[in-house]
Amino acid sequence: TDSAAARGVAILGATGSIGTSTLDVIARHPSHYRATALSACRDVDGMEALCRRFQPDLAAMADAGAAAALHARLADLDGVDVLSGEAGLVAAASMSGADTVVAGIVGAAGLAPCLAAVEAGKRVLVANKEALVVAGDLIMSAARRSGARLLPIDSEHNAIFQCLPPQAATLDDAGVERLVLTASGGPFRDRDPATLASVTVEEACAHPNWSMGRKISVDSATMMNKGLELIEACRFFGASAGQVDVLVHPQSLVHALVQYRDGSTLAQMGNPDMRTPIANALAWPERIAAGVKPLDLLAAGRLDFSAPDGGRFPCLALARAALDAGHGATAALNGANEVAVGAFLNGELRFDRIAGVIEETLSAMDGEPENRLEALIDHEQLARREATASLKRWSH
Ligand code: NAD
Ligand code: MG
Numbered sequence: 001t002d003s004a005a006a007r008g009v010a011i012l013g014a015t016g017s018i019g020t021s022t023l024d025v026i027a028r029h030p031s032h033y034r035a036t037a038l039s040a041c042r043d044v045d046g047m048e049a050l051c052r053r054f055q056p057d058l059a060a061m062a063d064a065g066a067a068a069a070l071h072a073r074l075a076d077l078d079g080v081d082v083l084s085g086e087a088g089l090v091a092a093a094s095m096s097g098a099d100t101v102v103a104g105i106v107g108a109a110g111l112a113p114c115l116a117a118v119e120a121g122k123r124v125l126v127a128n129k130e131a132l133v134v135a136g137d138l139i140m141s142a143a144r145r146s147g148a149r150l151l152p153i154d155s156e157h158n159a160i161f162q163c164l165p166p167q168a169a170t171l172d173d174a175g176v177e178r179l180v181l182t183a184s185g186g187p188f189r190d191r192d193p194a195t196l197a198s199v200t201v202e203e204a205c206a207h208p209n210w211s212m213g214r215k216i217s218v219d220s221a222t223m224m225n226k227g228l229e230l231i232e233a234c235r236f237f238g239a240s241a242g243q244v245d246v247l248v249h250p251q252s253l254v255h256a257l258v259q260y261r262d263g264s265t266l267a268q269m270g271n272p273d274m275r276t277p278i279a280n281a282l283a284w285p286e287r288i289a290a291g292v293k294p295l296d297l298l299a300a301g302r303l304d305f306s307a308p309d310g311g312r313f314p315c316l317a318l319a320r321a322a323l324d325a326g327h328g329a330t331a332a333l334n335g336a337n338e339v340a341v342g343a344f345l346n347g348e349l350r351f352d353r354i355a356g357v358i359e360e361t362l363s364a365m366d367g368e369p370e371n372r373l374e375a376l377i378d379h380e381q382l383a384r385r386e387a388t389a390s391l392k393r394w395s396h
Pocket of ligand 1: 012013014015016017018019039040041042043062089103104105106107109110127128129130153154155210211212213214215216274
């Protein structure tokens with residue numbers, strides 16, 4: 001292998017589900033890609049193992065204590081710089097040894113490093129949808145200024161990306177009328193809504209088709225994930241809210257569709273495995289092997305589609321309403337959702353009360369913040385405090 005010619009890749013959120021899938025793809029192509037930076041929050045064991053295996057130049061831990069522990073553990077390993085805190089994540093995101101950055105942190109905690117990668121002009125593979133929900137327009141305009149190329153790896157958005165012509169400046173120029181995101185419906189698509197009060201963390205995290213981190217698994221179970229993705233699609237592709245539809249498709253084989261004005265609809269299909277969109281974005285415009293089994297439509301047998309059930313999944317309507325209301329509301333939606341999902345995962349909030357906390361938070365927020373980074377982050381923080389107060393009312 002000729003690692004001198006390999007492209008450096010900084011992986012933010014390396015110990016997570018997206019990070020692990022990315023490292024799996026990279027490990028299949030050692031002469032083309034090298035993980036030059038890895039980051040995580042506080043999983044010292046996970047990071048130590050990854051550092052020993054991938055020998056990055058830089059390892060960043062968001063948690064300072066974890067960074068110190070990692071530094072001690074790696075004393076025998078030459079050439080790995082260990083950094084800590086948000087400054088460490090930002091250093092990894094903008095390091096000169098990486099031309100590609102994978103934004104794989106979960107939550108708005110990933111916003112600053114994602115933006116740093118964009119401002120440094122990197123090729124940025126975006127999984128971290130919360131960053132786009134909180135500050136999508138700012139990220140997109142920063143990319144236009146720096147020349148950074150943004151490539152979506154959320155599977156639906158990567159599917160849309162693959163169905164769009166490479167050079168079109170706007171959807172209208174490309175002749176696109178509608179974007180359609182598919183949703184599996186999650187683990188509770190057919191569950192009696194009356195029983196949603198007793199859902200356990202384990203049940204909510206047991207997704208029928210995808211294996212993912214806990215937060216996005218809960219988001220999939222409430223369908224807030226599709227709500228966040230609706231906002232992500234509008235920000236990423238410059239679509240209007242009314243131009244994006246959601247279709248429930250339980251097999252998760254068609255990831256998204258793009259409808260053109262001439263009556264053509266293009267779809268991207270594949271087995272539900274994040275290594276496909278990751279490999280697509282890593283190698284774009286080339287194609288590399290991802291270790292994913294080819295789609296077998298004969299074995300699948302059928303593809304089903306239905307409209308989402310708004311009564312069962314109120315989070316979808318909350319996200320649509322926030323999208324209509326503007327940037328402040330989408331930032332607040334994200335903050336409230338992170339607080340509510342965190343409380344559910346800690347056993348402090350019933351599953352069927354997640355939507356109530358978010359709704360109450362959104363109606364308590366007033367004033368539209370300026371569409372500037374600090375103002376949006378402040379607004380999101382305010383929503384987190386409102387949501388925490390609301391939680392107390394819903395917890396019993
Ligand atoms: P995960 O929980 O498996 O991993 C999260 C990673 O982020 C870990 O490496 C963790 O150490 C790091 N992290 C967590 N909190 C942090 C903090 N405060 N500061 C710094 N780092 C922190 O999550 P995931 O499933 O890999 O999801 C990551 C992102 O990708 C999310 O935004 C999710 O919505 C998106 N996404 C994931 C999938 C998937 O299949 N897992 C699919 C589409 C989109
Ligand atoms: Mg998705």
